[in-house]
Amino acid sequence: MKWLVLPVLTLLAACSGTRALQASKNVPYATLEQTVQTGSSTREQVRAALGESTSIRFDSGNEVWMYTYPAAAGARGEYVILFDGDGVVKKVRSGEVYRVQK
Numbered sequence: 001m002k003w004l005v006l007p008v009l010t011l012l013a014a015c016s017g018t019r020a021l022q023a024s025k026n027v028p029y030a031t032l033e034q035t036v037q038t039g040s041s042t043r044e045q046v047r048a049a050l051g052e053s054t055s056i057r058f059d060s061g062n063e064v065w066m067y068t069y070p071a072a073a074g075a076r077g078e079y080v081i082l083f084d085g086d087g088v089v090k091k092v093r094s095g096e097v098y099r100v101q102k
Contacts, residue, residue, distance in 0.1 A: 025053040029069040029094070032079045036092055043087040061085025071096045 027050055035041065035049040046065070056064045063083045071077040075096045084090040 025051055026068045026070065026076075027079070029071075029077060029079070032067060032069060032094070036079075036081055036089055038089050038092060041089045043083050046081065046089070062090070063087075069094075 031050070036046060043063070050067060054066045058064075062085060065081045065083070067079045067081075069077045069079055077094055077096045079094045080092065081089055082091040
């Protein structure tokens with residue numbers, strides 16, 4: 001089952017342009033880095049610090065949350081958090097994914 005985590009995150013990144021998967025909360029990157037600690041942060045801690053965002057729950061008990069952050073030159077970054085079945089951060093992924101059209 002562990003081998004499934006990376007393909008799921010890759011699939012979510014590929015689908016991030018769809019309305020259903022767009023992150024609903026824009027948070028500064030430094031805040032994301034300081035708040036989300038792999039292996040120790042819980043869903044409750046992340047929710048209390050960052051607020052609600054788009055989430056997807058899997059039958060396995062894993063859950064993915066997505067936030068956006070301002071990036072260079074008008075681009076937006078996406079920060080994806082994977083929680084395990086116990087509600088602890090298992091992995092994170094971030095990167096610039098699209099530019100804002102003005």
